[in-house]
Amino acid sequence: xxxxxxxxxxxxxxxxxxxxxxxxxxxxxxxxxxxxxxxxxxxxxxxxxxxxxxxxxxxxxxxxxxxxxxxxxxxxxxxxxxxxxxxxxxxxxxxxxxxxxxxxxxxxxxxxxxxxxxxxxxxxxxxxxxxxxxxxxxxxxxxxxxxxxxxxxxxxxxxxxxxxxxxxxxxxxxxxxxxxxxxxxxxxxxxxxxxxxxxxxxxxxxxxxxxxxxxxxxxxxxxxxxxxxxxxxxxxxxxxxxxxxxxxxxxxxxxxxxxxxxxxxxxxxxxxxxxxxxxxxxxxxxxxxxxxxxxxxxxxxxxxxxxxxxxx
Amino acid sequence: xxxxxxxxxxxxxxxxxxxxxxxxxxxxxxxxxxxxxxxxxxxxxxxxxxxxxxxxxxxxxxxxxxxxxxxxxxxxxxxxxxxxxxxxxxxxxxxxxxxxxxxxxxxxxxxxxxxxxxxxxxxxxxxxxxxxxxxxxxxxxxxxxxxxxxxxxxxxxxxxxxxxxxxxxxxxxxxxxxxxxxxxxxxxxxxxxxxxxxxxxxxxxxxxxxxxxxxxxxxxxxxxxxxxxxxxxxxxxxxxxxxxxxxxxxxxxxxxxxxxxxxxxxxxxxxxxxxxxxxxxxxxxxxxxxxxxxxxxxxxxxxxxxxxxxxxxxxxxxxxxxxxxxxxxxxxx
Numbered sequence: 001x002x003x004x005x006x007x008x009x010x011x012x013x014x015x016x017x018x019x020x021x022x023x024x025x026x027x028x029x030x031x032x033x034x035x036x037x038x039x040x041x042x043x044x045x046x047x048x049x050x051x052x053x054x055x056x057x058x059x060x061x062x063x064x065x066x067x068x069x070x071x072x073x074x075x076x077x078x079x080x081x082x083x084x085x086x087x088x089x090x091x092x093x094x095x096x097x098x099x100x101x102x103x104x105x106x107x108x109x110x111x112x113x114x115x116x117x118x119x120x121x122x123x124x125x126x127x128x129x130x131x132x133x134x135x136x137x138x139x140x141x142x143x144x145x146x147x148x149x150x151x152x153x154x155x156x157x158x159x160x161x162x163x164x165x166x167x168x169x170x171x172x173x174x175x176x177x178x179x180x181x182x183x184x185x186x187x188x189x190x191x192x193x194x195x196x197x198x199x200x201x202x203x204x205x206x207x208x209x210x211x212x213x214x215x216x217x218x219x220x221x222x223x224x225x226x227x228x229x230x231x232x233x234x235x236x237x238x239x240x241x242x243x244x245x246x247x248x249x250x251x252x253x254x255x256x257x258x259x260x261x262x263x264x265x266x267x268x269x270x271x272x273x274x275x276x277x278x279x280x281x282x283x284x285x286x287x288x289x290x291x292x293x294x295x296x297x298x299x300x301x302x303x304x305x306x307x308x309x310x311x312x
Numbered sequence: 313x314x315x316x317x318x319x320x321x322x323x324x325x326x327x328x329x330x331x332x333x334x335x336x337x338x339x340x341x342x343x344x345x346x347x348x349x350x351x352x353x354x355x356x357x358x359x360x361x362x363x364x365x366x367x368x369x370x371x372x373x374x375x376x377x378x379x380x381x382x383x384x385x386x387x388x389x390x391x392x393x394x395x396x397x398x399x400x401x402x403x404x405x406x407x408x409x410x411x412x413x414x415x416x417x418x419x420x421x422x423x424x425x426x427x428x429x430x431x432x433x434x435x436x437x438x439x440x441x442x443x444x445x446x447x448x449x450x451x452x453x454x455x456x457x458x459x460x461x462x463x464x465x466x467x468x469x470x471x472x473x474x475x476x477x478x479x480x481x482x483x484x485x486x487x488x489x490x491x492x493x494x495x496x497x498x499x500x501x502x503x504x505x506x507x508x509x510x511x512x513x514x515x516x517x518x519x520x521x522x523x524x525x526x527x528x529x530x531x532x533x534x535x536x537x538x539x540x541x542x543x544x545x546x547x548x549x550x551x552x553x554x555x556x557x558x559x560x561x562x563x564x565x566x567x568x569x570x571x572x573x574x575x576x577x578x579x580x581x582x583x584x585x586x587x588x589x590x591x592x593x594x595x596x597x598x599x600x601x602x603x604x605x606x607x608x609x610x611x612x613x614x615x616x617x618x619x620x621x622x623x624x625x626x627x628x629x630x631x632x633x634x635x636x637x638x639x640x641x642x643x644x645x
Contacts, residue, residue: 081430
């Protein structure tokens with residue numbers, strides 16, 4: 001049965017492997033040359049590939065196992081042999097899952113080195129976090145399982161793939177924006193002065209923020225003096241709030257760091273950043289990977305139930 | 313590669329349970345009913361033909377028997393065990409779908425390897441010999457084979473797992489006459505040794521006449537007839553009378569009235585008296601299998617339970633089951 005799975009996914013695995021080799025090659029070149037500034041476009045392509053490869057490969061391989069068989073009716077051949085549908089699904093799936101996980105893991109190992117080599121922000125910051133460590137392997141398994149699940153509901157391969165893409169992206173967005181930040185205790189730092197806001201907060205201009213520069217700032221803004229987070233039920237106040245509350249300034253052009261400090265002080269507000277330090281990288285990595293692996297197991301379990309019940 | 317079932321069980325009289333037994337089997341789809349209250353038996357060891365027009369429920373029945381489709385209601389067992397779609401392992405039941413789905417990009421020999429991996433029993437030597445005999449190239453990709461060759465591959469894959477029951481949905485459809493007889497002969501030669509029960513559906517009655525020993529006629533999702541081929545032949549009589557004369561004795565399956573004559577398809581143990589020499593002019597003929605089948609498919613239905621007066625019900629569909637559908641004495645519209 002391992003051979004069967006390999007034979008049915010051979011082309012896909014080889015194509016995915018070619019992409020993996022290409023991206024690893026490009027990372028090796030850009031990571032060692034040190035001249036990445038000139039290769040910004042190439043760097044962007046590498047990042048896009050590292051984001052897309054685990055998800056696209058997982059979904060294509062997953063829908064092949066279920067939707068393609070059901071669309072082309074070859075499941076009628078497979079399901080009338082001497083093995084149960086459950087065993088058929090499991091034995092079709094695990095060789096692909098294993099091969100894909102090993103491949104994605106190898107690419108991620110290189111990417112973990114590469115994000116530092118090209119100074120793509122520290123590993124805990126979102127872009128680097130998403131393409132390094134162990135989470136890409138979990139993303140691959142999650143996408144694979146969602147492909148399998150979509151294909152056990154929908155008989156059309158293209159449609160199942162599209163649904164799986166939407167479900168995968170949605171789960172990534174939700175976990176990335178709402179769950180990941182809480183996988184380890186959040187730390188807070190109150191700043192003596194608010195950072196300049198020309199292009200969002202610029203930490204390097206604020207003394208004493210070396211830790212923040214390496215961290216993932218998950219929330220920030222003005223909160224009442226004496227607190228490190230907003231009063232429950234209230235938002236983090238951003239700089240635009242000050243324009244309304246300090247009427248002495250009517251035009252944004254007049255905003256200066258001194259004015260911001262004075263205005264905030266008169267309102268008894270200070271600027272606080274909530275962050276996950278770089279040291280929490282592996283806790284967050286393992287936590288998020290665990291979520292996606294558990295989700296994948298759940299999706300495959302559900303697919304087994306659906307396929308056992310499905311009627312041709 | 314263990315040996316198949318013991319030989320010598322073919323047609324053993326009074327042997328065990330039927331190979332297939334269904335009672336009040338029904339399958340409703342949104343677009344209509346495929347099977348309605350379908351009941352019949354297929355005795356073990358026979359080669360049974362399942363005939364009926366398109367949409368009569370042949371494919372649905374075979375998919376249910378193979379455990380692919382879940383019936384809406386009713387009971388079905390294969391080889392003495394209840395068929396539960398998707399749950400039990402139909403190890404001893406082989407199935408070939410009407411559409412003969414195969415993996416287009418895999419070669420024929422890769423299919424052999426694949427199906428071998430998915431079965432406890434597999435006769436590689438037989439599969440290779442059969443495919444050579446049927447002139448199917450082993451190294452060819454299945455997508456490149458003709459429809460007829462794909463059918464040969466599908467049937468071979470099924471045969472080589474040495475099933476005790478083979479369910480073949482239109483195995484001969486869209487084959488040229490040469491391939492058709494080649495495949496049929498190969499199939500017969502293989503199952504003759506093993507005593508495998510074969511249920512095959514077809515709408516071409518002439519293919520089945522010489523080879524089948526049991527006949528099931530499906531019409532509108534019900535079994536209109538299920539009995540051994542010998543009984544089908546000996547109990548049906550084509551009676552030609554004057555147009556206005558009374559029905560002949562026995563169960564009238566169908567009647568066709570011409571300008572002067574009426575042709576009655578009658579079912580009775582003894583043929584009606586042939587008085588073609590006399591004045592009343594009743595002529596009794598031996599109908600062909602095709603004529604019998606057509607009579608069942610065109611005769612008017614009485615619906616469930618509407619048996620004829622003498623209660624001798626046509627076709628013992630599902631031994632003693634009262635829900636038997638037969639044609640009544642009415643004329644064709």
